[in-house]
Amino acid sequence: xKTRNLNQLVVSEIGAGCMSISANxxxxxxxxxxxxxxxxxxxxGVTFFDTAEVYGPHTSEDLVGEALAxxxxxxxxxxxxGFDIENGFVLNSRPEHIRAVIEGSLRxxxxxxxxxxxxxRVDPNVPIxxxxxxxxxxxxxxxxxxxxLSEPSASTIRRAHSVQPVAAVQxxxxxxxxxxxxxxVLAACEELGIGFVPWGPVGMGYLxxxxxxxxxxxxxxxxxxxxxxxxxxxxxxxLPVVELLRNxxxxxxxxxxxxxxxxxxxxxxxxxxxPGTRNPAHLAENLGALQVxxxxxxxxEIDQGFEAITIQGxxxxxxxxxxxxxxx
Numbered sequence: 001x002k003t004r005n006l007n008q009l010v011v012s013e014i015g016a017g018c019m020s021i022s023a024n025x026x027x028x029x030x031x032x033x034x035x036x037x038x039x040x041x042x043x044x045g046v047t048f049f050d051t052a053e054v055y056g057p058h059t060s061e062d063l064v065g066e067a068l069a070x071x072x073x074x075x076x077x078x079x080x081x082g083f084d085i086e087n088g089f090v091l092n093s094r095p096e097h098i099r100a101v102i103e104g105s106l107r108x109x110x111x112x113x114x115x116x117x118x119x120x121r122v123d124p125n126v127p128i129x130x131x132x133x134x135x136x137x138x139x140x141x142x143x144x145x146x147x148x149l150s151e152p153s154a155s156t157i158r159r160a161h162s163v164q165p166v167a168a169v170q171x172x173x174x175x176x177x178x179x180x181x182x183x184x185v186l187a188a189c190e191e192l193g194i195g196f197v198p199w200g201p202v203g204m205g206y207l208x209x210x211x212x213x214x215x216x217x218x219x220x221x222x223x224x225x226x227x228x229x230x231x232x233x234x235x236x237x238x239l240p241v242v243e244l245l246r247n248x249x250x251x252x253x254x255x256x257x258x259x260x261x262x263x264x265x266x267x268x269x270x271x272x273x274x275p276g277t278r279n280p281a282h283l284a285e286n287l288g289a290l291q292v293x294x295x296x297x298x299x300x301e302i303d304q305g306f307e308a309i310t311i312q313g314x315x316x317x318x319x320x321x322x323x324x325x326x327x328x
Contacts, residue, residue, distance in 0.1 A: 001045030002290075004272050006195025007167040009116060009146050011076055013265065013290060015048030016041045016283075017199060017276030022060040024223045025205070029278040031063065038067035040280055042075060044287055050170075050197070050274045052080035052120055053105050054089070065109040072111055078168075078197075079105050080150060082120035091323065093123035095134035102143055118148035118170060122325035128156050132163035139164070148197075153325045154184035157194065166194050168272075173198035175207060175260050175302065176241045176311050183326075190268070200315075201273035202260045202286075204230075209242050209256040211235055227320075228313030237312040244305040254292045257282075261289035263302055 001012045019025075021034040028034075038049065051064045061079060068075050081101050084092035105114060117138070119131055138144040146167035149160060160166055169189055173180045177200065180186045189196045202208055204224055213236030217225045224230040229238070245256035252259065257275075264273045275286045294302075314321060 001047070003047075004195070005270060006116070006197065006272060007146070007165065007193055009076065009167045009195065011048035011272055012046045013272065014046065014261065014287060015050055015078075015197070015272055015274040016046050017274035018049055018051045018060055018064050019055045020276040021278045022063055023055045024221075025276075026218050026222045028056075028059065034063050034278060035067040037278055037280055037283055038064065041283055041287075042068070042071060044283070046287070047074065048076050048078070048272065048274070050078045050199075051109075052118075053101060054080070054083045054085060054120060057083075057085045058104070058108060061105055061108040065111065069110045076115040077109060077111065078116035078118060078148065079109065079114050080118040080120035080148075081105070082118075082123060082150075091121055091123040091125070093119055093126045093131045095126075095130055098131070098134045099138070102138060106143065113142055114144050116146045116148050116168060117144040118150045118168070119152075120150050121323040122149070122152050122156055122327075124325075124327075128152075128160045129163050132160040136164040150199075151324045152185070153327045154188040155327055156325050157185065157188045157192070161192050161194065166192070168195040168197050170197040170199055170274075172200040172315055173264065173271075174201050174203050175245065175263050175306065176203050176238065177315055178306075179315075186268070189270070193270075195270045195272060196268065198264055198271065198273045201264050201275050202257045203241075206230075206235070206238065207242060207245060207256055207260040208282075209246055212239060226317040227315065228317070229311070229315055231313060234313035238309075240309045241306065241311065244302060244309070248294075248298055248302060252292055252294075252298075254288070255285055257285055258289040258292050259294070259302075261286060262292040262294050263299065265289070266294050266299055
C-alpha cells in the first residue's frame, strides 16, 4: 500500500470510513462482522480509520477501538467532536466541552491519543480560534496528534490554521458532488498544504451502480432516506452519472466504484478517500481502485460527460445542510 500525506500525517492511499458499520446507513452490522472487516482492511494495508463520537452514538468508536486494539501502534485513528449528545445533539464546540468529551473517545478507542481529531461541524457560536486553541492544548498534552476540520468553509480553514496547523479537511466530494471545487475549500487546502479527505467518495453508495429508482432503503435506520438525492425520482434521474462511470469501467475491466475512487485519487496527491463498508467483498473492490490507472483522456471523458449531466437533489437534508459551514 502506497502512502499519501495529509500535511505531516502519513496515511495509506485509501482509508476506511467506519460509520456505516455501526450507524446511519441501515441497522448496525453484527459486531463480529464489523470487527472482521476493519481487521481485514488493516491486513490489506489500510492504516487510516475514520470514526466519530456521534456515530451510534459512541458505538462506532467502541467498535473501532476493539477492532484495532491488537495493532494500535500500526494504524492511525481519526475521530470527531462537536456535538452535545446529552443535550439533543446540538452543536457544541466550547473548549470545556471538547476537553470533557475527548476522555470518553479515548476510553472507547482504547488508546491514549487520537491521531487526527476533527471538529465534526463548525459551531457558529464558538470562534474557530478558540476551538483551534483548545486542540492545540490537547496536542501539547499528547492526547491529540493532528487537528482536522469537517465541512468547513475556506475562510474558517484559514482562521483555524493560523492558530493551530490543520492537517486535514473532510468534506463530501465525489464524481457527482463537486462543491469543494467551486467553494474555495480545495483551493485553500492546496494553498496551505492541508490534506483533503473526501467522505461519501462513491456517492454514499449510489456510484456503486447498485441503486435505481426502485431501491428501497430502511426508513427507520437509514439516514439517506431523508436526503433529496435518495428520493426515488432523484435516484432514477441521476443514473446518467452511473452510466458514465460504467462506460469507463468497462474499458478498464473495473467497476463503477473503482472508477469513482480512482478519479478522486487522480485529482490531487494529497486527497485520501475513505469509502466505508461492512462487506469484505466491497472492501476488496474498493481497494482494487488502487490498481486502476486513469489516463488524462479518461479523466477528460469523465469530466466532459459530467458537464452534460445535472444532478438532481441536494446532497443532504435541510437540517444537515444547515450544519455545513458556509461563512465567508
